Amino acid sequence: MKLKLGSFIVLALLVVITGCSSKGDVKDGDVAIEDRGTDADGAVASGATGGSDFSSGSLDDPNSPLSRRVIYFEYDSAELTDADQELLTIHAGYLVANPGQHITLEGSTDERGSREYNIALGDQRGLSVQRILELNGVAPEQVTVVSYGEEKPAAEGHSDAAWRLNRRVELVY
């Protein structure tokens, strides 16, 4: 992870804030344990999350900047470019105007390196995007971050071209 000093300060502040609000790291008994019995091969994907309980032309408009829903990253980095931040400000404006709208940020990486490290890196990419949305007024409960690491590549192959397409956050409305 390589963050510029500016984003590092924002991050550090956020850590301080969340650290204060959560007050202590160890909470006993807050683990949901569910006995799934013997459904060993019952891993069936659930339906899509999030509501579609409003109608708006702009999300479906291919000419709207809202149709741009993938943010790309440099190798081993969760840093956003100025252009990405500008685009995310537009998405934030839409989400603020539509408080019932939910968005899932799906973070991904290229295939290089170890898999769980890549899950963490994809998570940091999702969190970078979430931070910009929330700094622009989006309510935390409107945003979910999921990291798939290198598990769901957008492009197959082992080239720089494929890797560039796979280091990304997808904005899923």
Place this chain on the structure above:
Amino acid sequence: MSNLVKLLLFVSVVLATPAQAVLTIEITQGIEGSLPIAVVPFGWSGKTAAAPENIAAIISADLNRSGRFESLPDRDLVAHPSTAEQVKFQNWRMVNVDNLVIGQIEETGEGQYAVNFELFDVFRGKRLTGATFPTSARDLRRVAHHISDLIYETLTGERGAFNTQIAYVTSSGSSKNRTYTLLVADSDGYNPQTILTSKQPLMSPSWSPDARQVAYVSFENKTSEIYIQDVATGSRRKLATFKGINGAPTWSPDGSKLALTLSRDGNPEIYVMNIGDGALTRLTNSVAIDTEPVWAPDGESIVFTSDRGGSAQLYRVPARGGAAQRLTFDGQYNAGADISPDGRKIAMVHGGGGSYRIAVLDLDSGLLRILTDGQLDESPSFSPNGSMIIYATGAGNREVLSAVSVDGRFKQRLSLQAGNVREPVWSPFGK
């Protein structure tokens, strides 16, 4: 007639499925100086023409796979004794084998067998060990692996790891319609059993110390969750389903806890969870990535990956909490650790110069040694006797498994006929 043809086709497809899923092993780099041994096809007394399993072939393959032995090809066997009285040592001295294995399989009842073996030192003309095992058809391969373990231990002084299993993940299909499967197979790739199938990613299997359960990460609910599952019964329990990452579970050596990665407080951090009551202890607290915890065999410390120093490196922290100490300094990227069963070596993904290879850090000498030469090698896992490391690698456009001896001299590849196979984890000795 056409119905019969259809039926036959249907049956053949069904019967072919498990066979296609078997990992086939190919030795890609042999060693000078492996010990020559002859394993004679076992004698058979039973109602059928041949024994239900070729025990000698399984033992030969096991011993060859260890890199420590080279078994004589069947065509070079100078005699076929199956009892001690039939052995003429001078025959075996002439073909320069140090050791000889013979045995017999007797059908003792319906589907019941007694397997007997004897191991000889050819030059001293002496019997070294032997035993008889009553067994069923289902367990014949296991008995063969157990005999391999006994031969290996008698001749090398090190415990054998043939009668163990590996867990691994496969994926197949296109990016729009992919199927992920978690499997458990014998250490030679045979007897693969699917324990979970999902349309969403499955990751990070980890064996319990008794080799009866596997912890893993499943995205089946479109977010990461940690489960533990009983391998034999298939029953499972969801253990971690916090906001953010629920990842990288590994079992403590006493089986009572999991180390794991959670990002519920806004950043990936290492936690220890009591499996019994779910109580959590947080071990790391940095603005950087902290993940991939693995336990030292004594349970006293945990090694993990962090990029707190600017790039991914390995660190160690006391399992009860405390200051983390950096372990790796060589190279830009060291991650995904596994600790040897004696606690003295750490295997890792070592990146730099555009490639990711498996390296081993010797904790006594501090020396880092690169063992593999792939471009995208990952997921190293020690065999429970510490002699081999199994890992995932690329072969053309496919993911396959490879194994390398800890000294780097001996290599083999384990591949499926189709699809990708990844994240191998070698089971403990167990039971």
